[in-house]
Amino acid sequence: MSQPAMINRYRWYELIAIYAGIFVFLAFILSPFVEGFLVSLKPLGLLFSSPYKFWPENGSFDAYRTMWVSVPGFARYIFNSFFISTIVTAVVLVLVVPSAYAFARFKFRGSGPLLAAFLAVNMFSGAVLLIPLFRLMRTLGVLNTYFAMIVPGVAFLIPSAIWLLRTYMMRIPRELDEAAFVDGASHFYTLRRVILPIAMPGITVVAITTFIGSYAQQFIFALTFNSKTEYMPLPIGLYAYFGRQEVIWNELMAASFVGIAPAVILIFLMQRYLVAGLTAGAVKQ
Amino acid sequence: MSVQRSTVIFAWILLLPAVLYVTVIVAYPLVDTFILSFTDASLKKTTNWVGWANYDKIFNGTFAEVIVRTFVWTFFSVSIKMIVGVFGATMLNAAVPGRALFRVLTMPPWIVPMAIGIFMWGWMYNGQFGMISGMLQNWGIVDGPVAFLARGSTAFWATIITDVWIGVPLVTLYMLAAMQAIPQDLYEAAWTDGAGRFYRFRRITLPLLIPSMITMSMLSLIATFNSFDIIWILTQGGPNGETTTMIIDTYRTAIGSKKYGEGAARAVLICIFLSIFCLAYFRVTSRLAQGDSR
Numbered sequence: 265m266s267q268p269a270m271i272n273r274y275r276w277y278e279l280i281a282i283y284a285g286i287f288v289f290l291a292f293i294l295s296p297f298v299e300g301f302l303v304s305l306k307p308l309g310l311l312f313s314s315p316y317k318f319w320p321e322n323g324s325f326d327a328y329r330t331m332w333v334s335v336p337g338f339a340r341y342i343f344n345s346f347f348i349s350t351i352v353t354a355v356v357l358v359l360v361v362p363s364a365y366a367f368a369r370f371k372f373r374g375s376g377p378l379l380a381a382f383l384a385v386n387m388f389s390g391a392v393l394l395i396p397l398f399r400l401m402r403t404l405g406v407l408n409t410y411f412a413m414i415v416p417g418v419a420f421l422i423p424s425a426i427w428l429l430r431t432y433m434m435r436i437p438r439e440l441d442e443a444a445f446v447d448g449a450s451h452f453y454t455l456r457r458v459i460l461p462i463a464m465p466g467i468t469v470v471a472i473t474t475f476i477g478s479y480a481q482q483f484i485f486a487l488t489f490n491s492k493t494e495y496m497p498l499p500i501g502l503y504a505y506f507g508r509q510e511v512i513w514n515e516l517m518a519a520s521f522v523g524i525a526p527a528v529i530l531i532f533l534m535q536r537y538l539v540a541g542l543t544a545g546a547v548k549q
Numbered sequence: 550m551s552v553q554r555s556t557v558i559f560a561w562i563l564l565l566p567a568v569l570y571v572t573v574i575v576a577y578p579l580v581d582t583f584i585l586s587f588t589d590a591s592l593k594k595t596t597n598w599v600g601w602a603n604y605d606k607i608f609n610g611t612f613a614e615v616i617v618r619t620f621v622w623t624f625f626s627v628s629i630k631m632i633v634g635v636f637g638a639t640m641l642n643a644a645v646p647g648r649a650l651f652r653v654l655t656m657p658p659w660i661v662p663m664a665i666g667i668f669m670w671g672w673m674y675n676g677q678f679g680m681i682s683g684m685l686q687n688w689g690i691v692d693g694p695v696a697f698l699a700r701g702s703t704a705f706w707a708t709i710i711t712d713v714w715i716g717v718p719l720v721t722l723y724m725l726a727a728m729q730a731i732p733q734d735l736y737e738a739a740w741t742d743g744a745g746r747f748y749r750f751r752r753i754t755l756p757l758l759i760p761s762m763i764t765m766s767m768l769s770l771i772a773t774f775n776s777f778d779i780i781w782i783l784t785q786g787g788p789n790g791e792t793t794t795m796i797i798d799t800y801r802t803a804i805g806s807k808k809y810g811e812g813a814a815r816a817v818l819i820c821i822f823l824s825i826f827c828l829a830y831f832r833v834t835s836r837l838a839q840g841d842s843r
Contacts, residue, residue: 316683
């Protein structure tokens with residue numbers, strides 16, 4: 265009982281080394297955010313002056329007010345990002361839940377190679393397939409609409425979602441399916457009434473990771489397939505702060521923080537599920 | 550027999566929507582890229598077969614240089630990601646107060662939309678007013694402003710560092726999970742025998758971590774090879790094309806200059822490299838899995 269406690273007891277110099285290591289590591293991870301936040305507090309005059317000053321002297325939250333004036337469409341960009349990610353997540357779930365169940369439960373000829381093929385999709389980013397995707401979107405007539413960003417976004421998020429959910433569903437005891445089947449339930453009924461409720465935590469994790477993935481990866485499709493201001497998502501919308509002469513950096517940073525706040529809050533609330541979901545598929549397989 | 554058959558049919562019905570979707574949006578474009586690479590497709594109405602002309606152009610131009618640069622860029626990015634990630638995981642694995650919080654603080658670069666993190670780095674690299682150049686000057690390490698993104702050699706490393714920054718959280722959390730999966734009794738046994746902390750790390754943690762390290766570096770290799778946003782936002786492949794990787798070059802040719810055919814030929818080459826990585830990945834992971842069960 266006392267052994268694990270003893271083995272984990274650190275000497276004072278070990279503690280210092282560990283905290284120093286953590287500090288250096290987190291400094292690298294967090295410094296852009298710290299600097300970004302400080303920039304959002306500095307007046308533009310202080311930003312464009314030498315020598316460089318780290319702390320904002322007479323800093324203020326003005327930029328958080330003026331950003332809405334300089335780029336009136338900004339609220340729309342945040343909405344677009346949320347809207348696109350929500351639809352993408354919904355479509356991915358509808359496609360992935362049944363297929364993950366099929367991969368987790370049924371062995372049939374071709375199931376192995378098919379799963380491998382799905383995983384191989386993960387290897388190709390949208391960037392490689394941009395040319396034919398552009399032509400495809402044009403043929404479908406969805407260029408410069410929400411669909412131009414939703415349709416390709418879904419495809420590239422399917423593989424990891426299948427993988428994650430399949431791993432989760434394989435842990436649900438098979439006896440449950442069999443019991444339902446013996447009682448005369450159809451396959452479909454078993455999936456809907458027995459498996460879905462139990463798999464809910466796993467589905468939640470997949471939904472969150474898909475949402476994050478979609479929120480984070482709208483850049484290239486939005487850059488290439490959409491040129492209409494009213495459909496622009498956040499990452500592209502931020503370019504609105506790049507003026508003709510100079511970039512309004514303090515407002516750009518303020519807008520970035522406002523734009524990511526909803527997603528970050530969501531993630532901090534869900535972080536327990538996130539780490540669990542991320543690592544479940546990864547280590548044990 | 551009929552039960553078996555209905556089960557298989559049911560499985561296929563479940564799979565069909567996802568399979569169809571991925572076929573139309575990924576498999577078909579893959580084939581289309583291959584076909585396009587033998588044509589002179591562009592904004593013109595007519596498209597002609599040109600045989601291997603696009604590939605000839607690629608190999609007689611500067612593209613060989615771009616390929617080499619892509620590999621160098623990817624190699625350094627993946628190596629640094631792995632080193633920083635394993636270092637971070639080791640630190641976060643220590644049983645010290647506050648570690649739950651430190652783990653959460655590792656996540657932001659991975660979770661925040663990539664473009665936003667890249668904008669922040671873009672400002673930090675700014676020569677006149679940016680933080681890095683400013684700090685270095687304030688500390689007297691450099692004399693004048695250093696515009697990191699304006700010079701080829703520094704821009705190359707600046708884009709790598711930003712790529713590392715975005716990739717590190719995933720590597721760290723993955724390696725951390727792998728460390729925590731190592732049975733605790735191994736450490737306890739070594740500890741009872743009087744093995745010190747460093748010895749335990751070198752003789753237990755590191756060797757048992759190698760399969761996960763191999764898996765992660767291959768996944769990271771594939772993701773890094775595909776990296777687009779970072780270079781595009783920071784330098785657009787410049788200055789003088791010194792940060793132009795294969796993906797960036799493909800994008801410029803195809804979407805920038807609207808030379809779809811020439812762009813497609815480049816994309817085909819990327820796909821060939823990716824397929825090789827992909828095969829290697831499946832090979833290695835299946836071998837590692839066999840090693841586990843033995």
